[in-house]
Amino acid sequence: MEPLNYQQTSKIFNPWFIFSFLPVLAVTIFLIWEGYTKHDSIDIICGILTFIISGGVLLLLLLQKMTLIIGPEGIFYNYYPSIRKYRKVGWSEISTIQIVTYNPIKDFGGWGQKVSKKYGKGYTTKGNKGLWIQSATGESVLLTIINPEEVRQQINRFKPGL
Numbered sequence: 001m002e003p004l005n006y007q008q009t010s011k012i013f014n015p016w017f018i019f020s021f022l023p024v025l026a027v028t029i030f031l032i033w034e035g036y037t038k039h040d041s042i043d044i045i046c047g048i049l050t051f052i053i054s055g056g057v058l059l060l061l062l063l064q065k066m067t068l069i070i071g072p073e074g075i076f077y078n079y080y081p082s083i084r085k086y087r088k089v090g091w092s093e094i095s096t097i098q099i100v101t102y103n104p105i106k107d108f109g110g111w112g113q114k115v116s117k118k119y120g121k122g123y124t125t126k127g128n129k130g131l132w133i134q135s136a137t138g139e140s141v142l143l144t145i146i147n148p149e150e151v152r153q154q155i156n157r158f159k160p161g162l
Contacts, residue, residue, distance in 0.1 A: 004071060004072065005069050005070065005071035005072075006069065006070040006150070006151075006154040007069045008067070008146050008151075009065055009067045010065065010126060010145075010146050011064065011065045011066075011125055012061060012064040012065070012111050012112065012125045012126065018058070021054060021055075021058050024051075024054040025051070027050065028050050028054075029047070030047075031043045031044070031046050031047030031050065032047035032048065035047060060081070063080065063081050064079070064081070064082075064112070065079075065080050065125070066078070066079045066143065066144055067080070067086075068131070068143055068145065068151075070151065070154040070155060070158060071158065073088070073090060073091070074088050074089050074090035075088070075089045075094075075131075075133065075143075076088050076089075077123065077141075077143050079113055079123045083113075083123075089133055089135065089141070091159045093135045093137075094133055094134070094135060094136070095134050095135060096132075096133075096134040097131065097132070097133050097134070097155060098131075098132045099130070099131055099132075099148045099151060099152055100119075100129075100131075100132045100142070101128055101129060101130075102119065102122075102124075102129075102130050102142065103128065104128060107122070108122045108124060111124045111125060111126065112124065116142070119132055119140060119141075119142040120134075120139065120140030120141055120142065121139075121140070121141045121142070122141070122142040122143075123141070123142070123143050123144065124142070124144045125144045126144070127144055127145075127146065129144070129145050129146075130143060130144055130145060131143045131145050131151060
């Protein structure tokens with residue numbers, strides 16, 4: 001017997017995020033060292049603030065993940081940490097649903113929680129495959145998917161003919 005709901009989770013994190021932090025760390029160490037040797041508290045404060053802000057951005061990138069659940073009631077998704085509660089799109093609300101190949105840079109200006117003229121709201125992590133949902137009210141959302149064939153099977157399982 002198949003499980004009732006299908007769930008997938010994808011993260012925005014890539015190892016190059018940590019490598020992109022290394023130049024910032026080098027500048028931070030330089031600022032703090034210069035401030036210490038010259039007894040300049042402004043350089044020390046700037047170095048510490050640079051480290052805190054860039055570390056916060058890196059932490060935010062490490063924490064971001066999107067969870068997609070397809071079940072008999074509809075499609076649920078969240079984009080942690082900015083969307084903590086699941087948002088629901090009921091099967092009766094969906095007018096069109098497609099699995100599409102999109103260009104994250106061209107269509108959304110990168111990965112993350114973005115807006116596109118073509119797709120509407122987008123919650124993208126890694127990859128270029130997405131589930132594009134258009135509601136009867138005209139709203140649309142694109143959600144990154146990892147396994148397009150599995151998602152297609154699950155959609156047909158719960159809502160044949162879409």
